[in-house]
Amino acid sequence: MLLEPATSFPDMPLTLPRLFGWAAQQFGDKAAIGEQTGNISYTELNDARRQAAKAFYAIGVRHGDRVAIWAPNSAEWIVAAAGLQSVGAILVPLNTRLQESEAADILHRAGVTVLVTTAEFRRAAPKLVDKLTSVNHCILLPASSEPSAIKEEISWADFLALAEQTDNAQFIAIERAVNPHDSADMLFTSGTTGKAKGVLCSHEQNIRVFQTWSATVGLRSDDNYLIINPFFHSFGYKAGWLAAIICGATILPMAKFDKQSVMEAIQRDKVTMLPGAPSLYEMLLADDSRHNYDLSSLRLGVTGAASVPVQLVRDMRSELGFETVVTAYGLTESTGVVTICRPDDDAEIIASTSGRAIDGVDVKCADPNTGIEVERGCEGEVWVRGYNVMQAYFDMPEATADAITADGWLKTGDIGVMDAQGYLRITDRLKDMYIMNGENVYPAEVEKVLYGLSGVAQVAVIGVPKVPQGEVGMAFVVRKPDSKLDVDSVRTFCGSQLASYKVPYYVEFVDALPLNASGKVVKTELKTIAADRLNS
Known part of the structure; x- marks a missing residue:
């Protein structure tokens, strides 16, 4: 059985039809897709x-x-x-x-x-x-x-x-x-x-980017890859079944997320590869019934977001049993990938950054007004240039010109900090930032602190209007089972870790956060909820 990563195939074809034909020659009778009704070979x-x-x-x-x-x-x-x-x-x-x-x-x-x-x-x-x-x-x-x-x-x-x-x-x-x-x-x-x-992205972009991604994370042909991320999203499609075909792994599609079904699938199919948004792992960790399932086959986890708590990465290893946990960062306009950690990076790097640029791609943190790179260690808008930058927005030339500079830099709209070694830490979305008493507040920074508070299962922070401050923070918190957290304990903990203007003014406890199908918090829905509660 082949165990080599994708980069061991230098002559890999660069169109989807040729890729499928090539995979059939390489992997033959090996299971390409596994479903409960039976396997489909390559x-x-x-x-x-x-x-x-x-x-x-x-x-x-x-x-x-x-x-x-x-x-x-x-x-x-x-x-x-x-x-x-x-x-x-x-x-x-x-x-x-x-x-x-x-x-x-x-x-x-x-x-x-x-x-x-x-x-x-x-x-x-x-x-x-x-x-x-x-x-x-x-x-x-x-x-x-x-x-x-x-x-x-x-x-x-x-x-x-x-x-x-x-x-x-x-x-x-x-x-x-x-x-x-x-x-x-x-x-x-x-x-x-x-x-x-x-x-719009091309055949060559998709295959080159995810050949590199697969080799970097260590996806192998003996992996059983449970794909919960929806196929309409690049995480489920490109980093999902496309990457699996590049490597000869077995694809295990899941139509709808359900914690029990996920754990049953891991046990039944000996799942080794389970990527997802941080919320996926948080929900599994918060479910004590996981101890009733054999999850020991789990080998590789890939996650990423503006805020990936250090403790989550540690818990994925110690509680869920992952041998390798890798964090990454990307967006649809970058064919899904910009930066990624390497499996041999030390634990602190993997937990606290989104890695460094994939091979052949340039990344900088820039002043959004001038495009000039800021000093390393300072916040700036993340700009990307390379073969992974989209072809265009379909039928939207003005939006394309706004997003991609004349010399090929894609302006992501994300705020990040890059260290001297090129490792990128995403601090927030440019549009998520709010201003309290003239001070910029990035919700991701507050969220990262709150994830360190015992009893917090999930959290999301937004800015809401308030006179005379302009805007203040509102934290939506999902408690862990049996947690006794209250508003005062949340604000006190934040006050011990953050400047006073960053401490959430409002704290709301909720049963769940609104998530889109790719597992990201939909903050526009939180803003609607906040407006209703403040008005009442």
Whole structure:
């Protein structure tokens, strides 16, 4: 069995269709996707991908067309994505938490011609496709026995059967015509701070970045990779099933997060690789029932956020049993990755930074007004330049020009500090900062302190308006089971660790924090909750 990381394959192809064919040659009968209904080998996955690609061509999908997938994680999701990309179409993954109007807006703005979804989502949005003149076909994943309700609605099985209409020799020519520089996907930004934008990245960018990522974190072909992160997000798609295929690992898709299901899967499938947002590990650690499951197979964890508590990294090792924990930082506009720790970095570096730039990429902390790099150790906006910077925002030239300078620097909107060795510590989002009595306060700094308070399971801090200070902090705290924390103990602890202007003025205890599908706290929802509570 191959154990080498991705960088041991210098001749790795740089388009998705060629990558799948290469993986079939390299890994053959090895399990590519494991589901409770059975395994799919690498050879079978490539055959399924080719069949889907021929079917897409048969219904008229051509080079540059946009095809959306709006569905939970599954083997069919991967087959559909690879199939459409094999004829040169652009994948548009839709967030499964979108409302009908939000999904319609993205489908319209992206000019999507084919929608791949499930019967569940189709029922939830019965008029969605009818409203959109650009959408010519709706393919239901998985197969559905429901009668056709809209134009050209077909089941997955009936769709795949259309592959027979595409000549094999013709398909080979189409597949080979896909270029490494062609756009492979259009992922829409989360939109938590404004209207979502479609980010275009190429085949070559995706494969190069995640070949490097895989080798750096130490992903191996003998890993069983439980992918909870949604496939519509780069963490589940690119750092998920794409990275697994690059390395020959076994993909274990999970459609919906549930703590018990996760622990059952770890025990049943001997899961070795389990990445996720910090909230994933926090929820597992807070659940005492984990002691009823065998989690000893866990080997590799990758996480990242503006605030990753030092204690969380320690607990992942000591309580959950991870051999290797790595923190990283990236954004959709950087093909998902900017910096990453190395497994041989010491524990303090891994716990307190997001690592250093991936190979071939430049990173600096800059004055956001001038672009000049600030002194090491000082806060600045994180700017990135290299092969990982997106091609553009789709159909938004002005927004693209605002985000990428004339000399190729991507302005991330994140605030960070870089040390002399190039290790980056993200301190906050530029837009999350609030000003109290003329002093800048970065919520991530306050959150990091609060994670050190016994009894805190999760926390998020926002700025809220108050006269005469301008803005003050409001901390939303999720207590650990049996915790006796109260408002005074939270504020007293912060006062012992922080300057007085950084201490939250308000403390609210909540049962859970609002999270988006990638596990990040949705602070716009917290601001709405805060406004309601302050008004009452």
